[in-house]
Every structure is written in C-alpha cells, then in structure tokens.
Amino acid sequence: MNVIGFIRDNASLVLAYTGNHIALVLVVLALSLGLWISTGLLISRHERLAGAVIGLGNVIFCIPSISLFGLFMSVPGLGLGRRTATLVLVLYAMMPLVRSVHAGIRSVDGTVVDAGKGMGMTGLQLLLKIQVPMAWPAVFAGIRVTVVLITGIATMATFIGERNLGRLIHQGITRGDAEMIIAGALIVSVIALALDYAMGRMERIIISPGLQVQGGERPRVGA
Amino acid sequence: MNFDTTLFLQALLHRAPGHIAEHLQLVLIPLTLAVLIAMPAGILLTRPAYRRQAERVMSVFNAGQTIPPLAVIALFFPFMGLGYGPAVLALTIYALLPIARNTVAAIASVPEEVKEAARGMGMTPGEIFFRVELPLSIPTIMTGIKTAAVLTVSTAVLAALVGGKGMGAIIFAGIHFFRFELVLAGTLYIGIMAISLERGLALLERKLTPPHLKSARRRGTI
Amino acid sequence: MIQLEQVSKTFRGSRQPAVDRITLRVKQGDICVLVGPSGCGKTTLLRMINRLxxxxxxxxxxxxxSIAQMDPPTLRRTIGYVIQQVGLLPHRxxxxxxxxxxxxxxxxxxxxxxxxxxxxxxxDLDPGEVGHKYPHQLSGGQAQRVGVARALAADPPIMLMDEPFAAVDPIVRVRLQDQLLRLQQTMQKTICFVTHxxxxxxxxxxxxxxxxxxxMVQSGTPLDILTQPENDFVLRLLGDDRGVKILDQTRAETLMDPFADAAAQAAANGHRVQAIDPVKIALERxxxxxxxxxxVCEGARPxxxxxxxxxKAHVHRISGGAS
Structure with missing residues (x-):
C-alpha cells in the first residue's frame, strides 16, 4: 500500500480538497467563536437562559451530522453546498463552546469576584477583568475540542456536495480503494492535530502564567 | 420545500422500524465490547506499575480521536470487506476513548488522603480498589459510558456506507434522493434510541452509585 | 465617620433577621471591631457599609x-476591603x-x-521580588499582606476588614495584627474589623x-466590656481569664498610690514600670x-x-467577687 504515492500522483486534487477543507473549518471556527462565546457570556449572566440554551446545544449535538446535513439541505436558500455545510458545522460547535464558556465563568472563585466587587468594579469590569481572564483555560479547552470535532465532521459535508477530504474517503469506500481512504483520513488528522497545536500555542500566550500552574494543580486562591 | 406527508408517514411507520433492531445491534455490541476493553485498560493505567505510561497512552487515544468518524468506519472495510464486521469493529474502537479517558480521570481524582486513610486502616491494595477507588469513580465512569453510547448511536448511521445496515440506510437514501422526509423519519428514531439508552444508563448509574455521591452526581456530567 | 441608624436586613428564605435594628457610630481614626459567634450578622453588617x-x-x-444615594462602585473605590480568603486575582x-x-x-x-x-x-514585602510573582506563589501570610496593601492602594479613608487574619497560623496572625496596629498609628484610617x-x-x-x-448585645471600649459585661453571653465570650485581660487593658497609673511628697518619691525602690504600661506588665515584673x-514612672520621674x-483588690472588685 502506498499512501504517499497516492497523494503524489493526485497532488492537485488532494491539494484542492485540503484547501477547501481548511477553508470551511476556518470560516466555521471564526463564526462559531464569535457567536457561541458571546452566547456563553450572555447565558452566564442570565442563568434562566442557560439551561435552555445548553439543552438545545446538547440536542443538536446528539443528532447525527449526516441527518443535520440532510435536513438543512432541503431548506430553501440553503440547498446543497457551502452554505448548508457552514450552518450545520456552526450548530455542531454550539454545545462544546457555549458549555465551556458557561462552565468557565461559573467556575470562577466567588471570593475573587466578591473582592473585585468590594473594590468598586462595575458589572462589566468584573466580567472583563476577572471572569473572562479566569475562564480562559476552560474556554480554550472547549475551543480545542471544537476544532478537532469540526475538522472531522466537515468530512461529512461531502454528501451534500462539498469537495473536501471527505470526498477522498467517500470515493475510497465506493471504489474499495484503501489508499484513498487512508490518505483522506491521514490528512484530516494532520489538519486537526495542527490546528489543535496552534491553539495550544495561542493558549500559552493568552492565558496568564498565574493560571498555568504546573502539575495540574489548581491555582491556590486566597489562604 | 414541500413536505410529502404520505412519504414521511410511510417511512416512519413502515420503512424505518425495520432498521431499529439492526441499529441497536450496531450500538450495543460495540458499546459492550468497548466497556469490556476500555474499563480494564483504564483501571490498569492507574495502577502504580503502569501509571507512568498513562499519559502517553492517553495521548495516543486522543490523537486517535482526531481521525474523523467517517474515516474510522471506512478504514476497516478494505481489509474486511463490506458488511457488519468492519462496522462493529470501527464503532468499538470509536467508543473506547471516552470510556478509557473517564475511567483514568475518575480513578486518578480519588483524593490521596482518602486512599491514605484506607491504607492506615489496614486495607490491602485490592480492598482499597474495590471498596474505595471504584465506588467513588462510578459517576465519572458512567458519564464516559453515556457519552460513548450517544456517540455510537449517531456514528452507527455511517455503518450503512460499508454495508452494515442500520438506520443509516434510510437516512442516506434520503440524502441521495433529496428526500427530506426520509432523513427526518430516520433521525427521529435515532433520537429516541439515544435518549432511551442515555436514560437506561442513568438508571443503572443510580443503582451503582453509593448514596452519598448522588447529590453530587448532577454536577459535571455530560 | 460612619453612622448606622436602625439598620436591619433579613435574607430571602430566612425568617430570622441577619441584622436587627443596629445603631452604631464609628469615629474617625478608630478601629471598630464587630465581634460575635458565626451567624451573628457581623459580616452582613460590614458588607452593608460598602453596599455589597x-x-x-x-x-x-x-x-x-447617605450611601444609599451613591453609586455603589464609586462608593466602594473609596473604601478598602479585605476578606479572609484574600481574593487576589490569580491571573494578575x-x-x-x-x-x-x-x-x-x-x-x-x-x-x-x-x-x-x-x-x-x-x-515588609520586597517589591523587586514579590511584585512579579503570581498569587499562587505566595504563602498565606504574604497573600494576606498583599490583600491589605491592595485595599490601601488608593489611600481610602475607610477600611472594611472581614476576618482578614483568621486563615493564617497563630504566629503569623500575631505578626499581622502588630503590623496593622503599627500602620494604624500613622495612617489613622477609620477601620471596621470583623472577627470571632x-x-x-x-x-x-x-x-x-x-x-x-x-x-447588638453590648458596645464600648474593650475595658468597658471587660469590666462591665452586659450579660452571661458577653461574660462567656470574654473567657475564663477576664481578670488577666482586664489587667492587660488597665494602665499602671490607674491603680497606683501617687507619691504624697518628695520624700516618698525619693524612697522609691529600684523596680520600675511606665505609667502607661499595662498592669499585666507590672505584675509580670x-x-x-x-x-x-x-x-510607676513617667519617663524617668517616679x-x-x-x-x-x-x-488583687481591683480584680476582685470588678469581677463582683465571683468565684
């Protein structure tokens, strides 16, 4: 079996599929981060909404991705292709992102918030100077899960006409071509791992060293 | 979009029910196998002799998780041919990670002082495991199994692509013929199966969980 | 000056008021200590002063x-706030x-x-060394001193301190208390301090x-409360060594017999204490x-x-001759 050989022989096709795949993932990621992080922040301040929103995210998450593609492709204005693919993947990203933002904000030590409030921070200052920075580790964990997830599920968009790495796998199945399947799977994994790695680097830059305690120990706050 | 009610009802009442048993097989067999493999493996990884390897093994598992489900299903069939076998094998492998990960995390999170106290009372390592570590870990391990169950119910749809039948047959047919009604009918059954399985496991969890942990059970579950 | 007038608070879901018609005045430059068992309302009372x-x-x-008319964040920026858990921001x-x-x-x-x-x-923290550290790298005592420093940062005239030294070990606690008293001599803040x-x-x-x-069961100077406890509750709160505590709060000059003339003064023996020293010190010596x-001397003059x-007679008298 010669996966490398397959990739070399079909370089332009593989490259085009890879490009499409990454483009779709990045667009979805950008939209999801904007939409779901703000949703997560919103429901952290309105606990009543939280249950309903997270519940909705869970329900969406439990629907097989192929079903979501199948359901939305019939909606007028969406149809086969990029628009439906983007929408479905953004919906998929809802659960891990919203939940991690919500959990991150909620896990912030109450005494720290109390101290901030006692020093005269306004609600917005509490959010931006205390809750958000302290929630970053949890949020980043959610972002990394989402990146890997979206990269994988994006392969399914091939069934509604996306020309990405899923097509290599799908055609590999149809033709019984193992090299084609493995090539597709391999490149998807590499993309997922690379994006995860990039996020890991970014995490180290963004998250305060005060929260990056070695040995997995939670930072000791207070006494 | 024009909704064809007759087609939908026909799919819902006549075509889809035939796939329920197939689909349940595609879920329950891999899930059982995964529990039988991943739980002992997870437990082994928390034993002192293997603890050092745990992180490395888990990172291999994590890397495995980056292979898209479509590819996992597809990978085995070139070697095993079309049918039920490769689908079951692929779904088993896919269900391993959440169970193994939660088992390791659960047992590792048992507080050191609790184990220390047990040692101080004269418990043997075996007694400590069965009377202290395992009971305290059940909620988190069950969370992993529930996650794996829901994941398998929806991933099993892909088995239809490699001749493994199941509810995926009707959903993919809907995609191919652009019949939204078929997709909806199949998905409804998937949803019902996922919810019932999750509830059933939750019931089992309540039976297994020591009473004092039950109030804490709601926190941190998926 | 802080003034509380018939202040009450009942938390939702509770039948008992947490704070029940308390009237209180804290003088400029005083340390006013709210003391009582847990659940007595002392923290609630304190947190009302900065509108938490x-x-x-x-x-x-x-x-x-009236603080009810002020914007809470603006009010709080003029009041230092120190809590037991310190509440340092871990990411800064x-x-x-x-x-x-x-x-x-x-x-x-x-x-x-x-x-x-x-x-x-x-x-007493080295700015070059400690300034760049993160909270998790500090000991409990250091963290609490940073907590006090943070509260003092904008030089607020008022400080609210909620059991600030309760979580540190006894030796460190004494050091922190002494430091607070030393600072207060120069700062002259108006301080409300909660402790059990x-x-x-x-x-x-x-x-x-x-x-x-x-x-409110009783209020007054420590000596007032030690010498005239209002009831059994206060008496029990003061502990079994009330007499010794009183001697610690009483100046030597209040129990001495003044020298009638220069002759008596000249005959004074060699053992001396200062007039403002507590009687407890005199007793020890x-x-x-x-x-x-x-x-007893004022400076060098007996x-x-x-x-x-x-x-002996003093302690016997104020303790009402109780056994």
Missing part, C-alpha cells in the same frame, strides 16, 4: 452622606493586583507604580461591638523580682507606687 448587601431598613451615612501579578483600584480610578501609570512599590515596602476571636477584638479594637443573632510593690494588694 443592601439593608431592608434603616440608614447608613459616611461623613454625613502581585503588583497588578495592588494596582487594581488605582487602575479603576485611572491614575497615571507612574503614580500607580510608585504607590505599589511603597505599599509593598510598607507591608475575642482576643483579637480586644487587642485591635478602640471600640468593640458584641453581636448575637443579629442584635513583680513576680519575676519576687516583690509586692513596684515604682510618680507612684503600685502594690500587689491594690491589683
């Missing part, structure tokens, strides 16, 4: 202005933590930096307020020297004689 808790009833004024360095309120008040950067360094110095530790209350307080189940009397019998 809103009273149901009554009125609170600071320097004659120590220097950034202390700079928090100046930052909120939009001080120029250099002024803030100078202030932070001065405060660390004042708290009567010894801490007596040591730090200019004025004590004893609380029980939301009601008398025991060490195995003597029944000691000369002013009277303190006798063992006078001390």
């Amino acid at each position: 808790v809103e009273p149901d009833d009554g009125m609170i004024t600071v320097d004659g202005r 360095t120590i220097a950034q933590n202390i700079a928090l309120v100046p930052e909120l008040l939009k001080w120029p950067r250099e002024k803030t930096a100078r202030r932070v360094a001065a405060l660390l110095e004042m708290m 530790d009567i010894n801490e209350a007596i040591k730090l307080g200019d004025h004590l307020v004893v609380l029980k189940a939301g009601r 008398m025991m060490l020297m195995n003597t029944d009397e000691i000369t 002013v009277g004689l303190l006798r063992w019998n006078a001390i």
